Amino acid sequence: MLKRILCLVIVSAFAIGQGNLYAATVVVDPGGGGDYLKVRDAVGDYGTWADSSGDTIELVDGVHLISESDGNDTPPPLAGGAADTLTIKPAAGASAILAMDPADPPARMFLVRRTGTYILEGLTFIGADGVVQDDSSGFNRACIQADGDDPGQDVRLIMRDCVITRNTGGDVPDFDYTNPLPTQGVTTGTFRRAFYVGDAGADGDLTVRVECCVFAYTSDGNSAIYVERTPVGKRDFSFRNVLVCSNRARALRCVAGNADTSFDFEGCCFANTPSETMLITDNVFGTPFVIRDCIFAPRPAGADNQLRTTDNSYIDLTVERTTFLTDNADVIRLAGAGGQPGQDNVVLKDIIEWNGDSLFRYEPDGDYPASLTVSEGIATDRAARDPENHPSILAAFSSLYGGSGPIAVDPMFVNSTFDNSVFANIRKWDSASNDFADVGNTANYNAQGSMGSNLVGGAECPSCTGTALVLATAECAADATGLSILPDSSDQLNGLLAVMQNVSPWHPANTNPADQEPALTDGVGLNGLAGLLNDFPGENTPAGIARWDLGGPVDLSEIRVFSGNSGRDGRVFHHYDVYVTTETPPTSGYTLLAEEVTPEPFGTINSGTYEACVTSLQNSVSGYLGEGITGLEIHFYAVDNTGGEFRDDWDPGNGDDRDGLTYAFVSPLIYEVDAYFTPSVVGPMEGPQVTVLECATSEASLPIQPDSGDSLEGMLAVMQNASPWHPANTNPADQEPALTDGVGINSLAGLLNDFPGENTPAAIARWDLGGAVDLNDLTVFSGNAGKDGRVFHHYDVYVTTAPSANTGYGLLIDEVIPTQSGFGVSNPAAPNDLEACVTRIEDVVDGVLAEGITGLEIHFYAVSNTDRVFIDDWDASNMNDQDGYDAAFESPLIVEVDANFVALPTPTPTSTATATETPTATATETPTATPTDTIGIPTPTPTPIDCVQAATLTISCSGTIGEFGFPNNPRLRFHMGVLSATSCDPVSSPTETLLVECDIDCSQFVTPPAKGISTGNCDTVIETLALDIGQCIDDQSGGLMQWKYVTGVGLLITSEVNFHCVMCGDE
Incomplete structure (x- = not known):
């Protein structure tokens, strides 16, 4: 309402001295009930009746014939120049049809070439009834033509909610866009082209915007939209929610152009298109083409490239969120392009392509690479031809997909048949109810998308993020x-x-x-x-x-x-x-x-x-x-x-x-x-989480303090990088020992070296944990009495389960920082300046942060730039940067590292599955066959066996296996509850408490091996047995038990309930 009040004030002020400035409207009625009989009369008399910007010509319901003598050239500009706006549209409730006069067919319906804004809205255009148009005809060059003729001109054309289609006879438009394509010299009632640019000198500026329109059944052998001539002025073409369908030839051909010409297609559909859908040819130099949220579906007519450049042309191409359904051709083919280095810039993102020879084929005239940016959201049968493609393109795709190739099976297309019901219901264009252009209502492949959904432009690929x-x-x-x-x-x-x-x-x-x-x-x-x-x-x-x-x-x-x-x-x-x-x-x-x-x-x-x-x-x-x-x-x-x-x-x-x-x-x-x-019905997220992250004005104010009784206390780290300590940190006690001494801020203790470099740790500290442990939590403290940027910390955590703590490290959690708002914060000025920070990592679901690990490694990064700002490890120009600063170079003081863990039990095995180290034909040594009784797993001393919730099952090679293996396969059972025994006497194995029962198949290790496993490889035999037992646990424990096999250690087993294990002989 505010803007309306202001406008009324301004209009009243002008009215005092300049007379009537209100916009005017005239009505065209061939029956004589309006201001003019013909559209041409209203257009030609514009200077007489028009008052200001916003003038309108309204057409009554019915057919309005346009003849060559009418011409419908746009009027000369008024004094307002570019501010003038003329709209031609149907009167309220009317359905206006503009038809070529068969007795005097015009060269075009409208020629827009004067400074000003011209709006064609809600109109249906059809060709001449019963008249055949061919490429050599002097009449019917195009339905709509626009040109910026002369220097200084600023021509703006807007078309919205319009249909350009065929006259089926009797001036009836063809709104069924699935009929056969026009045939040269045979089909009547068509336009040669829907839209044409290029008859004039192109010295002025031209802006064309087409919204919510249909271009169908044109008969030109080149294209429905034809743009030619290299402009002197700027030319910008924008197509939104436009259907280009069932034309005799291409949707678009652009002949000659430069960087001052641009094309933008958004939410468009190009359907039933023979030949290429878009052809850019004959010295088009650097024209930007942007294609977003579109569908290219040329079937059943199409069998060629969807976008192609030829004849020394190159473009700046961006294709996003677009779907291509083609027939055995390269979808995008830039041929004869790339005359100079850096001339071909291509961005491909969130694309679905099906049935083409390749998604992208690049064949430059010179041996110059293209600048290609590709996205992981691409689904295609074949990204790029090899060896036809330029090496730069192959390298780009290979880098994206890691050599494994793109998605092999397109999840988008359930059915690829052209659906004749798709466009049949469009009768009169109505942007409120039939707004094709969201490609979601009328113009789509109904129920042919994934899971029966409607197919839309690149928007429903389940494997593509956010689609x-x-x-x-x-x-x-x-x-x-x-x-x-x-x-x-x-x-x-x-x-x-x-x-x-x-x-x-x-x-x-x-x-x-x-x-x-x-x-x-x-x-x-x-x-x-x-x-x-x-x-x-x-x-x-x-x-x-x-x-x-x-x-x-x-x-x-x-x-x-x-x-x-x-x-x-x-x-x-x-x-x-x-x-x-x-x-x-x-x-x-x-x-x-x-x-x-x-x-x-x-x-x-x-x-x-x-x-x-x-x-x-x-x-x-x-x-x-x-x-x-x-x-x-x-x-x-x-x-x-x-x-x-x-x-x-x-x-x-x-x-x-x-x-x-x-x-x-x-x-x-x-x-x-x-x-x-x-x-959300889901509980807390399982896995490592930062449960404490806080900085305080004093170390004593932190919610937790350094612990001198944690599991890591006194355990020295082995630093994995050269020169981890700051040159000022020369006291050995302030280096590795300071990390785990349980002491807080202490002068320079824990001060790491500065200037490590972008994305390079200042220090890598590794701890050998002395065997397999379950890590429960990890806490890091940093601080500085100087209260500057060094109080912050930033680290990644790696762990290993290898028997040696020197290999096999994998990432547990990355980018742990103590600030709620991320990087880019400053240490405040006194008295609110920070002295210390702390972070703690835990798993809040099961309490175990990492299971069965033998080594812990923390990568500490630089944190500041001497200006007290907390900064990440990337330069501002890098896509991973989060704070807008170049990489930090000032490192923290790591005051303390605390960790709490529990060593995993390692029972000494005595009764184990036996396996051979050398093949033999003799009978194997086997446990005594005792019907119905079982042999309990003994303890090293005759003390009662306690039930456990974690154990290590060790398997070793002992004795030999003959060609028939065991007399019967041994059976391993896991039971719930406590087993108390003082010897290895046989014990009962009741089924009521049974968790898992696993028959161990030893026949796979006989000589000759029945299943191809070498009996000479003890490690292979042990691993096979362990994996078999693990599979039994997965299949039968209902998730109560988990396991992990560690080479050289055994099968690590944990359980949510107490359990014990027995091995049965022959039942």
């Missing part, structure tokens, strides 16, 4: 109450106040506190200035960042955002990113969930049409946007330029620019955010 996320609702309405979903006062976010994360998020006119944070989640609809965000946030900078603490782990199923303005201007739109975290508390760890969510394509103009918009995010596969979510954060961006035009947050050519326009600076009214979630 099940769908925009379930995206719409704008003339009235806020007319949206298909309305604000909800019963959603789980209702009444939960956001905490704004940026300074000054609210507009100066939004002064009522109730219209700020509370308005976002009050369940109320559009209400004055409620939710009005601040203007002028800057390029790629959110106007408002709202964060919600969800009160604990939840499973998030849906997010809805509502925006609007009773002034019906650009503020009705919205544009946001969504971030979530699973951290507790939810003050850090936010990761991107959804990016650039919008209700309409960028470039959409709201000139009094819409009052409100809504978007709804859901997950089409699992039903959950995220599980275990503790915090939700939404970044809202500016949306308008005061002209009602929906714009993105980038200037042309910068970042992820989508519209070729300067970035938005007018912000939306976000009047409601709804979210639906349920408490």
Whole structure:
């Protein structure tokens, strides 16, 4: 409402001295009931009836014939120049059809070549009834032509909700896009091309935006969209939600161009296309092509490349979230490209390709590499041809997939047949109900996606991160109450106040506190200035960042955002990113969930049409946007330029620019955010977790203190890197001994060396734990009486289970730091300056951090830059950097390392499965066959055997095995409960307490070996037996027992209940 008031004031001021400046509307009615009989008359007389920017020609219901004598050249510009806007659209409730006059077919329906903005909206264009068009005809060159003829011209054309199709006879449009393709010299009622650029000198600027349109049944042998001539001025083409289908030839051909020409395709579908879908040829130099959220499905007509360059052409290509279904051809083929180094820049991300010869084929004229960026979200039968492809391309794919190749089987396509019901229901284009372009409503492959879902542009590959996320609702309405979903006062976010994360998020006119944070989640609809965000946030900078603490782990199923303005201007739109975290508390760890969510394509103009918009995010596969979510954060961006035009947050050519326009600076009214979630039913996450992370102004204020009674106490580390200690740390007692002496901050004790280098530890400390242990917790203390950046710490933890603690280390947990908000924080100034920090790692589920480990290794990194700032180990230019600073070079003082662990029992084996070390034909030594009785596993001394919850079963080679093995296979049993015995006398083995029963198959070790295992390899025999027993435990214990085989040690067994083990002979 604010903007409407301001506009009224301005208009009143001008009215005093300049007369009537209100926009004018005229009506065209061939029956004589309007202002003009013909469209041409209204266009040609524009200078007479038009008053200002925003003038409109309305067409009554029915057919309007266009003849060559009409021409429909756009009028000369008025004094307003580029500010002039002329809209041609149907009158309210009308369905206007513009048909070529068969008695006098024109060269084109409209020629747009004058400075100003020209909008064609809601129109259906058809060819001449009964007339055959061929490539040599002087008439019918194109349906729509646009050119910036002369220097200084600024021509802008917008087409939305239009259909260009075939005349089936009697001026009836063909809205069934699955009919046969036009045949040269035979099919009647077609246009040669849907859209054409290039008849003139191309000296002026030209901007073309096509939204929610269909181009079908054109008959040109080149393409439906044809752009030629190298421009002198700028040319920007943007296609959003456009269906290009069933044309005689390609969807697009671009002949000649340069970096001042750009193409942007978003949410488009190219279907039933013969030949290439897009051909770029004849000296196109560096033209940017961006293709996002599209479908290329040329069947049944298509059998060639989907995008191809030839004849000394090269482009700057980005393809994201796009699906290709092709027939035995290279999907993207850059041939004859790359005349100079660095001329070919290609980004491929989140792509699904099926049935092609390869996804990407690169054949430069010169031997120059392309700059190729590929993403792990690619699913393809064959990424790149070898050896046809340039080595730079093969190397890029090999690097991505580690030599194993991309996903071999495309999970996307369940059925690849062209579905003739897909487009048959489109009769009149209606962006509210039939907005094809989300490629989710009408133009999709119905039920042919994974799990029976509709196939959409690259958006439902279950193996691709985040690709099940769908925009379930995206719409704008003339009235806020007319949206298909309305604000909800019963959603789980209702009444939960956001905490704004940026300074000054609210507009100066939004002064009522109730219209700020509370308005976002009050369940109320559009209400004055409620939710009005601040203007002028800057390029790629959110106007408002709202964060919600969800009160604990939840499973998030849906997010809805509502925006609007009773002034019906650009503020009705919205544009946001969504971030979530699973951290507790939810003050850090936010990761991107959804990016650039919008209700309409960028470039959409709201000139009094819409009052409100809504978007709804859901997950089409699992039903959950995220599980275990503790915090939700939404970044809202500016949306308008005061002209009602929906714009993105980038200037042309910068970042992820989508519209070729300067970035938005007018912000939306976000009047409601709804979210639906349920408490997570899962318990705490199993595995290593940082349970304590804290820094304090004094060491004594830390929640835990260095421990002189822990298991690591006095155990000296062996440093694994050269020069780990700072040159000032010269006292040997302040080096390795200081790490485990139980003493706190003590001068320079534990001071590590500076300048280790990017992503290089300052010190690597390794401890041999003296045998297999279960590690329960690990605690690290750092601090400095100087209270500077050295008080922080940053480390990774590695462990090994190898018998020797010198090999086999694997990562247990990485990037352990003591700050809740991550890197980039500063040690505050006095009196709040920090002296010490601590972190503790535990497993809160089972209490065991790592089982059966023999060695512990900690990698300590530098932490600061002498300016008291806590910094990570990466330079600012590296993609892994988290803080915007170059890598830290000042290292910490590691005051103490504490660990608590329990040594695993190692019973001495006496009765074991026997195996041979050398083959023999003699009978084996076997236990005495005692029917029904069993032999208990003895203890070394005649003291009672205690039941255990952890044990080591040792198997060794003893005696020989003959060709028949044991008389009967031995049987190993694990029982619940206590077995008390003082000798190895036979004991009963009741089935009531049985946990696991394992028959040991020794026939596999006989001579000759029945199963191919060499009897001469004792280690192999032991490992085979151990793995067999472990498999029995997995199959029968119901998860109560776990095991791990360690070479040279034995089978490590743990259990959630007390158990004992017996070995049976012959029952």
